[in-house]
Amino acid sequence: MDLLHGEVANNAIAMSVFWGRDTRPRSLIGLLLVRPATSKKMTTDLDGLHGAIKRGDIIAVREYIASGGSVSTPDRNGWTPLESAAYRGNSVLVRLLLDAGADANATTTPGGMTPLELAAMAGSLPAVKVLLECGASTEHDGVSSAERLRGWGYQERTRILEAIEHARGDKG
Numbered sequence: 095m096d097l098l099h100g101e102v103a104n105n106a107i108a109m110s111v112f113w114g115r116d117t118r119p120r121s122l123i124g125l126l127l128v129r130p131a132t133s134k135k136m137t138t139d140l141d142g143l144h145g146a147i148k149r150g151d152i153i154a155v156r157e158y159i160a161s162g163g164s165v166s167t168p169d170r171n172g173w174t175p176l177e178s179a180a181y182r183g184n185s186v187l188v189r190l191l192l193d194a195g196a197d198a199n200a201t202t203t204p205g206g207m208t209p210l211e212l213a214a215m216a217g218s219l220p221a222v223k224v225l226l227e228c229g230a231s232t233e234h235d236g237v238s239s240a241e242r243l244r245g246w247g248y249q250e251r252t253r254i255l256e257a258i259e260h261a262r263g264d265k266g
Contacts, residue, residue, distance in 0.1 A: 144169040147178045152186055159194045166195070172202050180209035180225065183218025188225060198230040211239050214254040215246070222254050232262035 143163060146154035155175075159165060168174050176196040179187035188209070192198055201208050210230040213221035226232070232239050240255045240262070248255075 143175055144173075144178060147175055147182070147184070147187055150182065150184055150187070152190070155187055155190055159190065165191050166197060166200070168202050174200050174202055174209075176200060176209050177202065177207075177212055180212040180218075180221055181216055183213060183216030183221050185213075185218060185220035185224050188213065188221045189228075192224065192228045198225055198228045201234065206234065208234050208239065210258065211243060214239070214243055214251055214258065215248055217251060217254070219254050219257065222257055226257065226261045232258050238262060 143155065143158045143165075145151075146158065165175050169178070173181075174196065176188065176191045176198070177200065179191055198210075199208060207215075208230065210222060210225045210232065211234070213225055234242060238259070240258045243251060243255060243258075
């Protein structure tokens with residue numbers, strides 16, 4: 095049984111703490127009670143998905159995907175789940191979302207930044223590599239993503255820019 099997520103397990107732990115029957119170290123009890131059981135609302139609610147991405151909660155994102163929820167619907171600010179994960183540089187969440195059908199080239203953010211550009215801005219070479227492996231375009235509106243990043247002042251992301259340029263050269 096999954097002690098971190100099972101409603102029964104969390105309720106049983108809470109009751110044993112309440113009745114004073116728990117003999118585990120208090121730090122473990124605190125850890126188990128900090129994150130409440132995932133509810134059905136969490137696994138099907140789009141706000142729940144975007145919140146889980148912001149928290150870097152891989153388990154909740156997996157549960158959301160397993161429940162059949164959309165991985166492409168933007169949040170209230172217009173960001174898709176993939177754009178949010180890329181912006182945070184979370185390569186694991188980027189991979190999960192791409193594997194679940196997210197569009198590697200979606201551009202719903204203000205300014206039309208691609209997930210690849212957002213991951214590069216975050217300084218996440220692992221997320222950039224995942225996006226490139228999954229077919230992310232290295233240009234937008236006919237301009238190299240590396241050039242766009244330089245224009246926005248991200249010259250310090252040299253390794254990332256080189257990876258983008260290398261991928262662009264391989265495809266062109």
